[in-house]
Amino acid sequence: MYRRFLRDEDYLNLITKESLVQMTRGNDERFIQAEEVAEMSIVEYLSENYEVEQELNKGKYIAPYTKSITYPVGAHIELEDKIYKVIRSISGYKAPADCEYREEYSDSNLDLSTDKRYSQFATYYKDNIVTYNDVLYKCLTENGFEFDDIRIPLATGWLEAVYSVWLPVEYNVWDVVKYEDAFYTLLHSEGFDNNINPYESDNWGAKT
DSSP: OOOOSSOGGGGGGTSOHHHHHHHHTTOTHHHHHHHHHHHHHHHHHTTTSTHHHHHHHHHHTOEEOOTTSOBOTTOEEEETTEEEEOSSOBOOOOOOOSSOOEEEOOOTTOOTTTSOBOOTTSEEOTTOEEEETTEEEEEOSOEEGGGTBOOOTTOOOOOOOOEEEOOSSOOOTTOEEEETTEEEEEOOOTTOOTTSOTTTOTTEEEEO
16 A cells, blocks of 8 residues: 655645645545655656655655554654654553563574564564564564554563452552452552551552
8 A cells, every 4th residue: 555755735835725626636546646656756766866765755654643653752743734753752552461472583594684674553463573673573463553452572561460359458559459349559558547448448549
C-alpha cells in the first residue's frame, strides 16, 4: 500500500478547495495516483543523490499519533490535523502479557545489515526474524500494529504480581491482596488499621 507524505490540506496552500474538488472529482484515490507518479519522477531524476529517497521517506513517517506507539526524540507525529515534533520520549502503553513474544536468535548465515529492521508499524508472525539494536530476534507469538498489540523486543514493562487473600494482618506498601473477588494494593501506611478491610479502608487502592 502506497504511503502518502502529503496531506489534503497541503494542497490548499496553492489551490482553492473548490478547484481541488473539481480536479479530483471527489475521488481521493486521485491524490495517491498523482503523488505516486510524482515521487517516482523525482526519485528517478535525482537518483544520483542517494539521500533523496531517504528524505522522501521521512515525510511518510509522520503518522497519526497512536497511544500504543513509543516515539523517540526527534520524531514527528500528527494529532488533530497538526504536526508536532517530539522533544521528550513518549512511551506507548503496553498491556501485560502471559506469553513470550520474541527470543534472541543466532544464525551465522544471516547478515545484520541486510536483515529486516524491527518497526512498530509492522505486523509480525511466528518465526519472523528482525534486527533490533543490532541483535537478531525471532518472533514466537503474533504481534504488531495490525493486531493492536505492539511488542518491542525485550521491552515488557510488567512483572507478575504475587498476591494473597486479605487477612487482618500487617502489610507492606504495594502489597497486593484479593478481597471479595477484587484486587487491592496498599498505597500508604499512614493511619493504617489492618482490621479494616480493603474495600472500606482509604489505605488500599482497587486494581482494575
